[in-house]
């Protein structure tokens with residue numbers, strides 16, 4: 001089902017987050033009193049912080065008049081919204097039909113094994129978050145992954161791991 | 174003499190294959206050597222299996238080069254552009270001589286995709302040079318009335334390309350008949366079917382045709398505002414749409430008093446989706462535009478009566494709108510001369526999976542599935558055996574090889590238990606397990622169910638559990654019957670198309686591949702040798718030469734062994750990817 005169950009643990013985990021809420025002011029000005037703006041408002045929030053911090057819900061609600069329950073309800077319905085911080089780079093492994101048929105599972109498992117994390121998790125150093133997505137629209141290049149905004153196609157488990165490692169190496173030097 | 178023109182296909186697929194680098198290389202050479210040819214970007218011509226693609230047009234003709242990299246393009250510039258001698262071995266299409274790939278184009282008729290890969294999508298002038306915005310101007314200049322527009326669309330036989338296949342003209346008529354000061358037109362660009370990319374390519378390659386189609390719809394039904402609801406996963410499509418909208422506004426094609434017609438106000442904006450398949454369903458989509466959770470509601474009232482913000486709304490798919498300007502400009506006959514009695518015109522398909530030539534094709538309705546796969550698509554990769562083709566994504570089904578001589582039209586495809594869908598065509602070979610495919614789709618629908626209806630929410634979960642069990646060799650007698658009866662209940666008690674069609678992948682695979690289910694359940698075997706729990710890869714010691722190829726290629730380092738020593742696969746680490754099996758030159762890997 002679409003609605004993600006939010007465990008209290010998750011809220012606990014992020015308790016110590018310190019964020020600058022004033023960054024939200026311009027977007028509040030932009031969307032306030034505009035009908036149908038809940039989703040763009042949340043999208044803009046996520047654009048700022050990389051996820052939607054708990055305090056942001058309260059702040060947005062206070063200044064726009066949209067109920068927190070409504071904001072939270074929308075945020076938990078759509079796959080795009082994240083409620084916890086993400087790594088510096090997001091690796092999206094496509095699990096659309098074409099990629100599945102061409103072995104997307106191998107790509108996921110190889111990457112996860114190399115980074116020693118599970119699907120949806122972030123590496124301890126905060127470098128990568130790996131998640132599965134449905135179809136990136138480049139099916140003819142299946143299997144496909146997308147790192148940030150760049151798409152890589154016609155992969156094998158090995159080549160996918162190599163790409164991940166190369167980016168890491170490049171940035172660490 | 175016209176200057177030589179160089180076009181680089183810069184749609185998402187091309188960029189992923191490295192087209193940006195090629196473009197930059199050409200730009201650099203052009204700049205450094207002060208060459209005078211014209212360099213532009215274009216969308217996807219559909220030949221995705223040959224990306225990156227570069228087309229050179231000079232006074233002798235047009236030459237499409239495939240699988241181009243920085244080195245090849247340097248050679249092409251040197252020999253072809255400077256030396257006037259085309260580089261034959263890289264050419265994949267030209268009118269001047271035959272090419273092995275010509276059969277890919279032969280049976281295609283490009284109407285919706287008429288400009289894709291030809292014009293620069295970021296330049297409204299080019300769209301206009303190719304007849305763009307002529308259809309809407311014709312309506313206004315000749316004072317053609319909305320009723321006549323609707324009649325033309327009805328006569329053309331155009332049916333909704335988003336999957337349902339509802340006659341577009343009829344839909345417009347209902348919206349036209351609803352009385353209201355304010356009406357909306359919506360373009361459904363949510364393209365949820367995982368494994369399909371027709372709408373993305375269209376939006377990236379020819380956004381103006383969609384804008385024009387929507388404007389014609391607005392003219393016909395009397396709408397004041399248009400919304401394009403686009404998946405967030407398509408950043409390039411969104412970018413190009415916004416550029417196109419801005420250009421159209423500047424020209425007075427969108428905004429107030431458009432086309433010089435006093436009092437005619439119509440504008441379009443793009444609404445980004447937020448990742449939910451169910452939002453492709455029209456009532457859920459409208460809830461999402463209104464900023465709510467995208468949950469479907471009961472119909473009636475239909476959108477034509479009460480849609481977005483409770484106003485009469487016409488909603489169509491991207492491809493549907495892209496056909497409209499062509500039909501208006503060239504007349505209903507120009508479209509309905511193609512196709513079958515009940516399915517007129519052409520349909521775009523995204524051809525993917527185990528096929529040699531994967532890409533985007535537009536074919537006249539009535540062509541057989543076999544022709545698409547073998548004549549256009551060039552058959553199955555590595556000469557494996559064709560097993561089935563999946564149409565319609567999570568709402569569709571698998572059509573087996575022995576039925577694939579049926580014609581592509583709405584009725585014939587529905588008669589197999591699959592649906593036409595939006596145009597995803599995923600080809601599967603002997604190594605694809607059909608139980609696993611059913612499991613894959615149920616995993617998808619189960620996650621994407623909005624949760625409103627009990628049978629859709631929980632029923633799909635139970636289906637998934639049973640299918641997973643079967644794939645893991647834990648299936649028991651009676652499971653198939655259980656799947657069938659549960660499927661029927663889900664179909665009967667779901668509100669929207671998602672739930673009503675979710676069991677289709679299960680039912681069609683049981684219908685045509687029951688033996689595969691039985692093999693999993695009774696013999697604990699996966700005939701396609703694909704279900705991980707039911708297979709193991711081991712090294713055949715007598716055959717292993719210790720060449721180390723398998724160990725080098727294993728993505729998880731499950732294989733160990735010294736050079737010239739027998740290798741060993743650690744079953745606890747092995748993820749059953751099969752790379753060793755395909756890489757070993759000595760057939761020393763056993764799959765059982």
Ligand SMILES: Cc1cc2nc3c(=O)[nH]c(=O)nc-3n(C[C@H](O)[C@H](O)[C@H](O)COP(=O)(O)O)c2cc1C
Pocket residue numbers: 332333334335336337338339341361362363364365366450451452453454455456488489490491493595669670671
């Ligand atoms: C679960 C579900 C998902 C859908 N997804 C899409 C989609 O991604 N794109 C689309 O055009 N239509 C989709 N549809 C069909 C729309 O509800 C609607 O019929 C269509 O947009 C109408 O346009 P058309 O008449 O031009 O096809 C979906 C329907 C259902 C039930």
Ligand code: SF4
Pocket residue numbers: 451468469621622623624625626627629630667668669670671672673
């Ligand atoms: S059928 Fe499924 S997706 Fe559709 S409304 Fe019901 S629960 Fe939601």
Ligand code: SF4
Pocket residue numbers: 712716717718719720721722723724740756757758759760761762
């Ligand atoms: S590739 Fe084949 S021959 Fe070479 S080490 Fe592996 S099993 Fe042995």
Ligand code: FES
Pocket residue numbers: 094095096097098099100134135136137138139140142143144367368369
């Ligand atoms: S299925 Fe992976 S890109 Fe479409």
